[in-house]
Each structure stands twice: as C-alpha cells, then as structure tokens.
Amino acid sequence: MLEIRDLSLSVTIEGNAVEAVSMLSLKLEAGSVLGLVGESGCGKSLTAQSILRLGEHQGVKKSDGDILLDGDSLFEMSDETLRRMRGGRISMVFQEPMTALNPVFTIGSQITEVIRLHLDMSKREATARATELLRDVGMENAEQVLKQYPGALSGGMRQRVLIAMAMAADPDFIIADEPTTALDVSVQKRIIALLLNSQKKRNLGLLLVTHDFGLVAEMCDEVAVMYAGQVVESGPVAEIFNHPAHPYTRALMGCRPEVSEVGQALPVIGGQVPQPGQWPQGCHFAKRCPMAENDCQQSAVAADVWRHGDHIARCLHVAPLQEDNS
Amino acid sequence: MSVLKVSGLNKTFSAGGMFRSIGKDKWAVNDVSFTLQAGETLAIVGESGSGKSTTARLAMRLLKTDAGTVCWGEHDVSTLVGKALREHRSHIQMVFQDPFASLNPRMKIWQTVEEGLRVHQPDLSSAQRREKVAETLQLCGLDASGMDRYPHQFSGGQRQRIGIARALIVEPKVLALDEPVSALDVSVQAQILNLLKELQTAKGLAYLFISHDLSVVRHIADRVAVMFAGRIVEQGSAAEVFEHPHHPYTRALLDARPITHPNERQMLAPNEATEATADFGCAYQPRCPYAKNDCSKFDGALNAQGFACLHPLVRHE
Numbered sequence: 001m002l003e004i005r006d007l008s009l010s011v012t013i014e015g016n017a018v019e020a021v022s023m024l025s026l027k028l029e030a031g032s033v034l035g036l037v038g039e040s041g042c043g044k045s046l047t048a049q050s051i052l053r054l055g056e057h058q059g060v061k062k063s064d065g066d067i068l069l070d071g072d073s074l075f076e077m078s079d080e081t082l083r084r085m086r087g088g089r090i091s092m093v094f095q096e097p098m099t100a101l102n103p104v105f106t107i108g109s110q111i112t113e114v115i116r117l118h119l120d121m122s123k124r125e126a127t128a129r130a131t132e133l134l135r136d137v138g139m140e141n142a143e144q145v146l147k148q149y150p151g152a153l154s155g156g157m158r159q160r161v162l163i164a165m166a167m168a169a170d171p172d173f174i175i176a177d178e179p180t181t182a183l184d185v186s187v188q189k190r191i192i193a194l195l196l197n198s199q200k201k202r203n204l205g206l207l208l209v210t211h212d213f214g215l216v217a218e219m220c221d222e223v224a225v226m227y228a229g230q231v232v233e234s235g236p237v238a239e240i241f242n243h244p245a246h247p248y249t250r251a252l253m254g255c256r257p258e259v260s261e262v263g264q265a266l267p268v269i270g271g272q273v274p275q276p277g278q279w280p281q282g283c284h285f286a287k288r289c290p291m292a293e294n295d296c297q298q299s300a301v302a303a304d305v306w307r308h309g310d311h312i313a314r315c316l317h318v319a320p321l322q323e324d325n326s
Numbered sequence: 327m328s329v330l331k332v333s334g335l336n337k338t339f340s341a342g343g344m345f346r347s348i349g350k351d352k353w354a355v356n357d358v359s360f361t362l363q364a365g366e367t368l369a370i371v372g373e374s375g376s377g378k379s380t381t382a383r384l385a386m387r388l389l390k391t392d393a394g395t396v397c398w399g400e401h402d403v404s405t406l407v408g409k410a411l412r413e414h415r416s417h418i419q420m421v422f423q424d425p426f427a428s429l430n431p432r433m434k435i436w437q438t439v440e441e442g443l444r445v446h447q448p449d450l451s452s453a454q455r456r457e458k459v460a461e462t463l464q465l466c467g468l469d470a471s472g473m474d475r476y477p478h479q480f481s482g483g484q485r486q487r488i489g490i491a492r493a494l495i496v497e498p499k500v501l502a503l504d505e506p507v508s509a510l511d512v513s514v515q516a517q518i519l520n521l522l523k524e525l526q527t528a529k530g531l532a533y534l535f536i537s538h539d540l541s542v543v544r545h546i547a548d549r550v551a552v553m554f555a556g557r558i559v560e561q562g563s564a565a566e567v568f569e570h571p572h573h574p575y576t577r578a579l580l581d582a583r584p585i586t587h588p589n590e591r592q593m594l595a596p597n598e599a600t601e602a603t604a605d606f607g608c609a610y611q612p613r614c615p616y617a618k619n620d621c622s623k624f625d626g627a628l629n630a631q632g633f634a635c636l637h638p639l640v641r642h643e
Contacts, residue, residue: 039511040482154601155374184373185538185582211511214584218591237588255516258541259586265523266516266545272481 002028002051002090002173002205003068009043009050011276012059018277019063021047022229025303030172031203033196035216035237038226039252041273047226048175048209052086069173088118091166093195095178097158101150107134108146111165118169133164137194156187160194167198173205180215192218213253217241225249228274228284231303235311245306245313248285283314291317328397329499329532330362330418332385335394337377354380356556357627358394362500365526367533369547369564371540371579377556378536382502385534386418387411399499416446419493423505425485429477435488436473439463442496458495465528466491467521483514487521494525502534507542519546540583544568552576555609557626560633572631572638574614608635 009021021043028034036044049055051067053074067074069089077085094100102110111133112126121129127146134142137160150158159179166174179195180188196219199206208219216223216237224234225246233246244250253259254267271288274280280287282297289296296316304312337355355377362368370378383389385396387403395404398417406414419442422428429438436459443455450458460470466487477485486506493501503522507515519542525531537543543550543564550567552560552575560573571577585591602612607622614621616637628634 039513156601185540186373186579188584189582212584213512214586217585217588220588241587252513255513256541256586257516257519257545258584260545262544265520268516268520269513 001030001068001070002207004047004051005066005068007047007050007065007067008063009046010061010063011046013277016277017059017061017063019279020060020229020276021050022279023065023303024226024229024231025065026207026224026231026234028173028205028207030205031200032221033199033206033208033219035208035210035220035223036226037210037213037216037223037252039211039273041275042226043229043276044209044226045177048092048177048207051175051207052090052092053082084118087114087166087171088169089171090173090175091169091171093159093162093166093174093176093179095181097155097162097182100162101158103150105149106146107148107150107153107161111146111161111168114165114168130164130168133167134161136167136198137161137164138190139164155183156191159183159187159191163191163194163198167202170202171204173207174199175207175209177209178211179208181210181212189218195219213256214258225252228279229276230284230314232285232315233311233313235309239308239311243308243311245308245311245318246285246315247289247291249313251288251290283316291319293317327364328361329364329399330385330534331360331395331397332381333359333395335359335381335384335396336392337380337384337389338392353377353556355384358553358556358558360551360558360561362532362534364499364532365530366548367526367535367546368549368551369535369537369543370551370553371537371543372553373538373579375555376553378538378553379504381553382420382504382534382536386420386502388420412445416442416496417498418500418502419496419498420502420504421486421489421493421506424509425482425489426477426509428489429485431477434474434476435463435480436460438477439473439488439492439495442492446496459491462491462495463488465494465525467517481514482510483517486510486514486518490518490521490525494529497529498531500532500534502536504536505538506535508537508539515542522546540568540579552579555603557609557634558628559610559626559635561628562632572633573610573635574616574637574639575610576633577639578613 004024004026007021007024008019010017011020024047038044108130111130115121115126115129130146131142134145139145139160180191183191220237223237223240224231227248233249244253251269257266260266269288280297282299283301286292286296301314301316303314306313306315306318335355335358338351339354340351358381370381372378384391387396395402398414401414403414436456439459440455443450459473463470463473468487507518535547547564550564551558554575560567560576571580600613603609604611608624608626611617611621618637620636624636626634
C-alpha cells in the first residue's frame with residue numbers, strides 16, 4: 001500500500017518557502033484506481049511528483065508528514081533504495097508524450113535501459129521483454145517500433161510506448177499525470193482501455209492525476225478532489241458522482257459542457273484558485289463559494305468535518321444529500 | 327448572407343525537405359467546400375492530421391491554396407497578395423490554441439492588442455488606440471488596468487481573453503478559432519465558451535470553430551463539418567449530425583466522447599492500434615467496421631444529404 005500521511009509541501013517563490021500542499025492524506029491500495037482531481041495550480045501534480053521525490057532540486061520541500069510505501073518512509077530511503085524504487089516499484093506516466101521520450105535514442109534502447117536497470121536481464125532477454133511489453137499495449141509491429149526513434153511515432157503511439165515503459169520493471173504502483181490530455185479524443189478511449197487492462201492484469205495501484213471528471217468516471221474506484229493545496233472531498237467514485245458534497249466538487253462537475261443543456265450558458269466558478277501563500281484563513285474555497293457563511297472563514301476546516309461512511313468533505317455547510325441524479 | 331465561402335480547396339504538402347525524393351506528397355486538404363453565414367458557428371471536427379487546422383489557415387489565406395476559391399463576403403480573395411490582401415484582412419481574424427505560445431512575451435498587453443489597429447486604422451492617434459484597446463479588453467471580460475503588464479502575469483484563461491481581444495479589435499465579421507479552449511481547465515473553458523457566445527450575440531460574429539472535442543462543439547456549434555484524412559466526410563446541422571450520424575467515422579467520434587457518470591462504463595477491449603488511412607477510395611476503410619469491396623472505388627464526394635459514405639448508418643428512430 002502507498003500511503004500519504006498529513007503531507008505538507010513547500011515551494012520556493014521569489015526566495016521564500018511557501019506552503020503549496022497542506023496536510024494531505026491519501027491511500028492507494030494494490031489493484032485500485034484513485035483519481036486526484038482539481039484545477040491547474042491546486043497542487044495535484046506536485047503531490048504526485050513528491051511520491052517519486054521529484055522536484056526536490058527545484059525547491060519543493062517536505063515540511064511535514066510522510067509518504068509510506070508498505071510502511072517504509074520514502075523520505076528515509078537511501079539514494080540507492082530510492083533509485084530502485086523509482087520505476088521499479090512506483091513508476092510514472094507523464095502528460096506530454098512528445099517531450100517525455102528522448103528524441104535521439106531508439107524506442108528499444110529507452111525501454112531496455114529501464115528493464116536492465118531494474119531487472120537482472122541480458123540484452124537479448126531485455127529486448128524480448130520490450131517486444132512483449134509493446135505487444136501488450138497493442139503495437140502489432142513491436143519489433144519494428146523498437147528500432148524507431150520517437151519522432152517517427154504519433155502522439156497516441158508514443159503514449160503507448162510510455163505506458164509500456166512504465167510497466168517495464170513490473171512496478172506495484174503507477175502514477176499517471178493527465179495521461180490522455182494531450183491526445184485526440186479518438187485515441188483517448190483506447191489509451192484508457194489499455195491502462196485499465198494493464199492495471200487489472202498486474203493488480204497495480206494506479207494514481208490518476210487529472211482535471212477531467214470524464215476520465216474519473218471512466219477509470220477510478222476512489223476519488224480525491226483537491227483545491228488550493230488541500231483535499232476537499234474524497235470517497236468512492238459512485239458516491240462522489242451521485243452525491244457530490246463539497247460545493248467545489250459540484251461546481252467543477254457542473255461546468256463540463258457534456259452535462260450542460262445545449263444553448264444555455266455554462267455554469268462557471270467565479271474568481272481564480274488562490275496562489276500558494278495567498279490562501280485565506282479557514283476554508284480555502286470560501287471566497288468563490290456560493291454557499292459560504294460567516295463561520296467558513298474563521299478557522300481551518302477539518303478534512304472530515306462532514307462524513308458519510310468513506311465519503312468525507314472539508315465543508316461546514318454540506319447540503320442535505322440529494323437523491324441519485326444519474 | 328455568407329461571410330466566408332470556400333469551394334474546392336486543395337492543399338498538398340510535399341514529404342519533407344532532404345528526403346523529398348523518397349517521400350510522396352500528402353493531401354492535407356482535398357476538395358473542401360463550405361459556407362459560413364453571418365452570426366453562425368460552423369465547427370470543423372476531426373482528429374489530429376485530418377486537415378482541420380490547415381483548412382482554417384487556407385480559409386484565412388495564411389497558407390496558399392493549390393486549387394479552389396476563398397471568398398470573404400463579396401470578395402474573392404483567392405489570388406490577392408500583399409497590400410490588396412491586407413486590406414481585406416480585417417474581415418477575418420484568428421484565435422489560437424495555446425495561450426502561452428501565441429502572445430509575444432516581450433510585448434505589453436496593449437501593444438499586442440493594438441497591433442491590428444496600426445495596420446487597419448492607421449489614422450488613429452496613440453491615445454485613441456489605447457482607448458480602443460481598453461474598450462476591447464473590457465468587452466472580453468478583462469480589467470483594462472492590466473494593459474501595461476506582460477503576458478506572463480496572466481493566467482491561461484486571461485491570456486485566451488487577450489487573444490480574443492487582439493482578434494476583435496479590428497472588428498472582423500469572422501473569427502477562426504483553432505482549438506481555443508482545449509489547453510484550458512474545464513472551469514476556465516466554460517468561462518471562455520460563455521464569452522464567445524456573448525460576443526457572438528452582441529456583435530453578430532461568425533465563428534469557424536476548429537476542435538476535436540465533441541462535447542464543446544455540441545455546446546457551441548450550429549453546424550458541423552466532420553473531416554477525415556483531408557476531406558469533409560459529413561456535414562450538417564449540429565443537432566442532426568449529433569443525433570443521427572450517417573458516416574461510421576462520425577459515429578466513432580461520438581462514441582469516443584467522455585462519459586458523464588461511472589455507471590455508463592463499458593469495458594472496451596484494448597484493441598490494436600490502427601491509425602491507418604487508405605490511399606484509394608474511402609480513406610476510412612481500414613478502420614471501418616462496415617467497409618465493403620466497393621469502398622475502395624468510392625470517389626469520396628459528399629452526397630446531397632451531406633455525407634460521403636456508400637454504406638451509411640441506418641437511422642434508428
């Protein structure tokens with residue numbers, strides 16, 4: 001199990017350390033898909049990257065809390081253990097298939113490099129495994145693809161290569177940061193099917209970072225909605241869709257064009273996500289919230305101030321549950 | 327009244343540079359015709375490489391056509407160049423996808439927005455231009471006090487508003503919008519879509535809206551043209567195309583839309599990756615579940631009902 005416990009991260013803005021993720025807790029179990037959802041700038045990618053302890057050289061620092069992989073703190077690992085963990089136990093699929101591959105090495109050399117770094121294999125064995133991995137992601141002409149350079153492949157094909165690469169060392173957990181955002185709609189569904197297929201087959205824990213509730217609906221078992229550095233709501237996917245509790249979750253779900261009435265203006269969330277360092281006291285969403293009352297801005301709101309089984313929300317004024325609106 | 331009319335547009339790109347001799351020319355746009363009426367939105371949808379952006383650029387005369395005509399309003403601008411073309415330019419303006427790349431980072435906002443005015447209304451004094459910039463920024467939902475700032479001081483949504491203001495300042499009749507919201511967060515996307523609707527109603531603008539996102543298109547378009555491999559394969563009113571698609575490719579695009587609730591999940595078999603197109607006949611046949619032998623001899627032309635398919639989907643009432 002991968003567990004983030006009360007994690008706070010700070011980033012450096014103009015020389016000052018500013019809190020960007022605040023007391024965040026998540027649990028990702030083997031065989032399940034957890035969606036981390038929110039707008040740009042709410043800290044979701046930062047959180048995801050901190051699991052691999054990336055970004056530390058860019059001034060991202062842990063100020064509190066811990067990340068535990070099967071009970072062991074990632075922050076107490078030696079460099080050597082950390083290197084084995086990255087890609088070996090936890091790997092990552094990035095958003096930009098165009099920039100995540102090195103343009104001057106062949107696909108084959110990039111995949112076999114990962115395999116040989118983590119698994120004790122000869123070159124030949126590694127190539128055989130790479131071929132098999134590419135077949136798994138639907139590339140019939142795998143032998144040929146191995147010899148090609150990234151430039152020869154389309155975005156969808158590169159994303160398949162990246163997924164194959166993430167699976168290369170048989171990890172237990174995969175972090176996928178907006179894995180379909182840069183792709184065509186027609187390719188998105190296939191990549192989703194592919195990711196889910198691999199996830200089930202290998203009983204992986206998948207952390208999906210996205211701003212797209214459509215993707216959450218397709219893929220996730222559990223959802224955590226993030227706003228301005230905090231998880232504001234989390235719970236099983238059906239619960240979140242049937243009874244979104246936090247006003248931010250509702251607002252974010254409501255502005256999708258696919259659920260809106262044609263010809264009507266789309267509902268919007270006024271204002272902007274406050275930057276780290278400018279978070280208000282109390283509820284971070286209060287200034288944009290249509291339901292906010294005086295008490296919202298007085299003091300910090302606990303993550304589970306509203307609770308309904310596994311479904312929790314950081315809101316003092318959750319409206320009574322509506323009936324299933326599906 | 328048609329504000330933009332293109333007919334028989336063709337464009338081929340030669341397979342690039344130093345490998346010219348071994349490559350073959352690629353049809354980017356093949357016999358594309360459409361008319362855009364004042365005040366309406368025509369969406370061109372299709373996947374990457376289908377030729378939708380090239381079509382928009384041809385219609386804007388940003389690219390030279392190999393064949394076909396482009397009319398802006400009454401004027402055939404197909405063969406105009408230089409100054410003569412520039413004189414008609416205020417008719418049609420473009421908004422680009424990436425609000426981070428499409429604004430010059432070293433120019434202040436008002437300088438970026440006023441550029442068009444310098445060309446199209448050279449008689450204005452700089453004070454008048456600044457005033458017009460302020461007005462246009464406000465129209466696009468921006469505080470005019472920010473006009474002395476630089477692009478990096480604005481968020482993605484605000485930059486897209488600046489991009490729209492830059493296009494609107496010369497008072498065009500047509501905006502060509504190339505994926506204007508696909509780089510934005512859903513919440514910001516909704517704001518920009520609403521803004522576009524408001525501007526259209528207020529100014530009677532016509533939009534040529536390029537997108538691969540059918541949910542967005544359903545929301546904003548009056549008419550839709552579906553492009554595949556350089557050709558329009560289906561064209562019609564948005565309601566008709568979305569409710570009763572004829573072309574199997576249109577159906578496939580519609581099926582690829584994201585679901586809205588987890589209980590709509592269907593287990594898709596992770597199929598093999600095909601991105602193939604055919605060189606002869608209907609380009610879609612390698613991927614089409616309904617393809618038959620005669621498809622390889624099909625000329626690909628749109629029929630009177632607005633689709634190009636020999637074995638169209640049967641309409642289910």
